[in-house]
Amino acid sequence: MxxxxxxxxxxxxxxxxxxxxxxxxxxxxxxxxxxxxxxxxxxxxxxxxxxxxxxxxxxxxxxxxxxxxxxxxxxxxxxxxxxxxxxxxxxxxxxxxxxxxxxxxxxxxxxxxxxxxxxxxxxxxxxxYKSQWEDRENRPYWMYVAILDGRTRPLHRALNGKVFRCDDPFWDYFYPPNGWKCRCRVRALSAAEVESLGLTVESSAGNLSFKDVLLDAKTGEAIEVAVYKGTDAGGRAFTVSPDAAWSYNPGKAAWQPNLDLYDHQVAVKYLEGGLTGPDYRMFFEQRTAGNFPVAVLDEGFQATIGAKSQTVYLSDQTLAKNLIAHPELSIADYQQLPQIVSMAQLIVQDGDQSLVFVKRDDKIYHAAIKATKSGNGLFLTSFRFTSEADMERVKKRGTVLMDEMGK
Known part of the structure; x- marks a missing residue:
């Protein structure tokens, strides 16, 4: 280099x-x-x-x-x-x-x-990243830029000129650097610049997946990396992944608090404020994409389900599906998720999902939480109202880990 x-x-x-x-x-x-x-x-x-x-x-x-x-x-x-x-x-x-x-x-x-x-x-x-994110209202489109010379990696070359919205999940895994001695960068663009340059704004929806790659040949240790499937300027299909241990966004990871390091009650208070702020409203209205932290598990809950993390995320894709399946839930209901999960009265393990039930204001909330394959991540997979009868059916079908509903 x-x-x-x-x-x-x-x-x-x-x-x-x-x-x-x-x-x-x-x-x-x-x-x-x-x-x-x-x-x-x-x-x-x-x-x-x-x-x-x-x-x-x-x-x-x-x-x-x-x-x-x-x-x-x-x-x-x-x-x-x-x-x-x-x-x-x-x-x-x-x-x-x-x-x-x-x-x-x-x-x-x-x-x-x-x-x-x-x-x-x-x-x-x-x-x-921080500067570009703060200016996202003016320049909401980001273009991947690779230095094109004899040392450019073919897969980095293939991404050169690709444009995605700044909140596309692509940037969670491919914001440079994407490997040792990577020289790529990101250029922020306004809508007018995208139009004047004749650029096409792409979406990673349906084109992002994940795979395990070898991290340490001595131990056989593997790590998960993102995989993006796209087409180059000539219309040829390609598949690209960051190098092992580089499949993340260093700026986003650094500037956002790591709630796993916070005391549980402090993390709950942080989320209560965050879920009533403009960023979450934009996320709820599906004007931004990605994963949003919506709940944290206390130590007892973590131990009960064997979780390695306390932070529960809601993905934009799950939110979109849930809004269609359960339109009766308002943003006010979603804003109660930190308290609902923290006040779990009934926890049932049903397959690979941990089902949480809480009765509040004559309503019974049902939230489903699932761990990633590595166990290091937790995601909300479903959120809805339920009934006493449905709750009893779930108890019979699954394994009851905690039951304080009648107390």
Missing amino acids: PEIDVANLFGREPEQVVEYLKQKGYTFSWRWQDTLEAAHARAFTVAKVMRLDILQDIRDSLDRAIREGRTFEQFQRELMPTLKTKGWWGKVMVGDGAGGGEVVQLGSPRRLRTIYDVNLQTANQAGR
Whole structure:
């Protein structure tokens, strides 16, 4: 990858880019695979750095590189002596606790290069995402832009010039960077610009799927990535996926709170406010797409159904189907989801779904929650009113995990 021209990349002191790095907490990981995707967007980590002071040294140097437009050589010249002094340099033997061990690489010029490139490119794209999202009323269409030269990956080349609405789920998985040393970016466009350039706005509806790809050849560990099926400028069909561990939007992950890290009651209050705000109203009116957090499970509920996450999301596709199937539900009913799930009086496991029942104001609400294949995600799959008779039928059909309905 050619030298990143930081000064030209940002043009001025990039407040949002520096803010992206500064808002991250710290976490420790032995392998880069231990902290992936959204977790990496919210926490600064370097594989095999197990001391906080060394992590701080590296991040401080990255902050200065961005603020002052430093080249990699300047970044390396400042940081390398500090890392050597503190013993985080070269190859070392690390014991495995069972009498054996392995030789591992700590700091090196090559590793510093990777740290510099990945963090600056990711921070830059996260800053661009925030600016573009804040300006979405004026420029609601985003175009994927790849640098077209001899090093461009064929699949990134195929996406070049593709235009989607800014709220299309495509950007949840394909907002750059989409792999190691990815140089792609996104250009925001107004409706007038789309028309004047003769561009076609596409939709990912029906063209997005997911697959598991190998993450670590040693352990056989796999990770889920998005798959997009499209056609190129010549009308030829193609299928594209980000590299393993890059199937996420670093900006969206970083700037939105991770409710799984919040105390349950704090998360409930956050959602109560969020579901009465303009973003949720636009989502409910189907003017925006994606996944919206609508509920959080308390520890007891999580333990009861074996969930690994507390946040429950509602997808735009499920909402659309539910609005057709159950038009009697108003936005006011959907805005009660945080309380309804938190106040679950009856939980029944029915196949792969956890069914929640709550009686409020002479109405019985029925919400169905399903975990993703990995168990790390939770989605609301159905929401409706129900009856005492239907509730009893469900109890007989499924496995009752909790029943406080009569108390």
